[in-house]
Amino acid sequence: MLKKFYKIIIIPYGLFLLYLMFLGMGRFQYEDNLITVEPVFSTIKFIQGTQEWKSIIMIVLGNVVMFIPFGFLGWIFPGLRKLKPLLFTFISAIVIVEALQYFTRMGIFEVDDIILNTFGVYTGWMLCRWIEKRIIY
Incomplete structure (x- = not known):
């Protein structure tokens, strides 16, 4: 049941994420192509420079x-x-999406986004393994 629901929902969910990454949340086209390649430091700077916890979260x-x-x-x-194959596939895909944000100027190519997104996939993979051991099998 859970797997069937996942198979139905993941494509619309992926399309929704693409919408958010290119058009949603007040996105606009930047005048210049922007790139942030300082891993971790740019996120720390963002946290330090943001007054609202809501934005950080x-x-x-x-x-x-x-x-x-x-x-x-x-x-x-x-x-x-x-x-390994999951992370390789995901990182390849997210780098393409980040590059598209850069080239369309509808976002910033950010290494930190790739790291954080990949950590999310890893967390999901761990949760999937846990669910399979505890609930499904």
């Missing part, structure tokens, strides 16, 4: 939590049940 934690569902892709694609 929404951006930093959101970049992790929103990608947890992709840790379950092994339910659809058996080749992605193992962590």
Whole structure:
């Protein structure tokens, strides 16, 4: 039942995330192509420079939590049940999405986003393994 629901919802969910990454949350087209390649330091600077905890939670934690569902892709694609192929596939895809944000100027290519999103997928993969051991099997 859970796997069937996941198979139905993951494509619309992925499309929703793409919408958020390019058009949602007040996005606008930047005048210049922007890139942030300082891993971790740019997130620390963002946290230090932000007055509202709501913004910090929404951006930093959101970049992790929103990608947890992709840790379950092994339910659809058996080749992605193992962590290494899942992370390789995901990192390849998210780098393409970040590059598209850069080239369309509808976002910033941020290494921290790749790291946080990947941590979300890893968290989802761990949760998937836990669910399979405890609930499904």
